[in-house]
Amino acid sequence: DIQLTQSPSTLSASVGDRVTITCRASQSISGWLAWYQQKPAKAPRLLIYMASTLHTGVPSRFSGSGSGTEFTLVISSLQPDDFATYFCQEYNTYSVFGQGTKVEIK
Amino acid sequence: EVQLLESGGGWVQPGGSLRLSCTASGFTFSNYAMSWVRQAPGEGLMWVSGITASGASTYYADSVKGRFTMSRDKSKNLMYLQMNSLRGNDTAVYFCAKQRSSGLRGFFDYWGQGIQVTVSP
Numbered sequence: 001d002i003q004l005t006q007s008p009s010t011l012s013a014s015v016g017d018r019v020t021i022t023c024r025a026s027q028s029i030s031g032w033l034a035w036y037q038q039k040p041a042k043a044p045r046l047l048i049y050m051a052s053t054l055h056t057g058v059p060s061r062f063s064g065s066g067s068g069t070e071f072t073l074v075i076s077s078l079q080p081d082d083f084a085t086y087f088c089q090e091y092n093t094y095s096v097f098g099q100g101t102k103v104e105i106k
Numbered sequence: 107e108v109q110l111l112e113s114g115g116g117w118v119q120p121g122g123s124l125r126l127s128c129t130a131s132g133f134t135f136s137n138y139a140m141s142w143v144r145q146a147p148g149e150g151l152m153w154v155s156g157i158t159a160s161g162a163s164t165y166y167a168d169s170v171k172g173r174f175t176m177s178r179d180k181s182k183n184l185m186y187l188q189m190n191s192l193r194g195n196d197t198a199v200y201f202c203a204k205q206r207s208s209g210l211r212g213f214f215d216y217w218g219q220g221i222q223v224t225v226s227p
Contacts (some may be wrong), residue, residue, distance in 0.1 A: 034213035036151075043201055043217035044143075044151065055215065064112070087151055091211050094165060095153040 002026055004088055006098035012106040019075040019102045023088035026069045032092040035064055035073045038100075039084045047086075048073065064086070108132040108216040110202045111141065115221035122192050122225070128185040128202030128218060135183040138214060139205040142187050144198035145220075154200070155187060159208035170196075192225045199223075 004095040013019050017054040023033065031051040036044040046055045052073055059078045077084055083105055088098040114126040119181055126142070139155040155176040156165040164176050175188040185202060203214035 011116075032211075036214075043219055045217070046213065046215050049213045049215075050136070054210070089151075089213060091213050094210065095156075095213075097151040097153070099150045 001095050002029060002090055004090055004096055004098035006086075006088060006101045008101060008104045009099065010104060012104050013027060013078050014047070014106045015078055015080060017078045017106075019078050019082075019103060021073045021086055021088075021103075023066075023071045023098050025069045025071075025090055029090045029092035031067045032090055033064075033066070034069050034089045034091065035062075036087045036089065037082075037084045038087065044087065075103075108204065110204060110216060110218035112200065112218045112221035115200065115223045116194055117224045117226070119227055120193060121186070122224055123190045124192065124223060126187040126189065126200055126202075126221060126223070128164060128184045128187075130183045130185065130202075130204070133204065133216075135178075137208060139207055139210055140178060140185045140215045141203045141205060141214065143201045143203050143214065143217075144196075144223075145201070146195070146198040149198075152198075156205070156210045157185070158210055165210050189223070192223075194225050197223060197225050 005024045032071045033051045035048040038044040052064045085100045085102045111129045120121045142154040157176045173191045178185045202218035204216040206210040206215045
């Protein structure tokens with residue numbers, strides 16, 4: 001089974017910071033990777049699919065890159081609404097999620 | 107506007123059963139695969155079950171195989187998860203999720219708000 005490892009698990013940042021989250025797959029998943037944002041007691045929200053394609057309505061400060069086994073999610077200038085937990089998901093085989101990265105206020 | 111609304115959750119004793127429902131609207135239900143994803147307290151996300159657009163194929167995580175059954179009613183835009191022989195570690199918020207694809211392999215572009223399932227004595 002494919003495993004996804006996100007790093008860091010927790011990230012402390014300030015409004016305006018550039019934030020980078022990494023997702024590593026245990027084997028190649030080509031570009032079959034999505035990113036989600038989840039706020040407490042809310043459903044996850046799709047941000048990016050196919051590693052780098054922004055979902056409808058997602059602000060352009062979010063971007064994704066990578067292929068194979070290493071992927072990144074970048075928030076170019078962190079906004080107050082962005083403090084949340086972020087999950088990656090592979091769909092090369094069946095769906096597996098990373099363990100999540102919590103972005104908290106510094 | 108795509109909307110997914112779960113119902114049927116609640117508290118049940120170990121060994122009991124529950125049936126979750128998901129009512130879909132705002133898209134052509136019969137064109138897309140659908141899934142259930144759960145999140146245990148303080149934990150991450152786990153894909154529990156999926157069903158293809160046609161309903162011909164289903165997927166179950168190993169931890170629920172043989173106990174959970176997923177189905178869909180295209181005439182009513184409804185999806186179900188029948189959960190039997192429930193265990194304490196099935197306690198979680200269960201999300202109904204729409205997939206962008208018709209097949210089981212895909213990402214989840216819309217989610218319901220989630221429904222709590224609690225299994226305890």
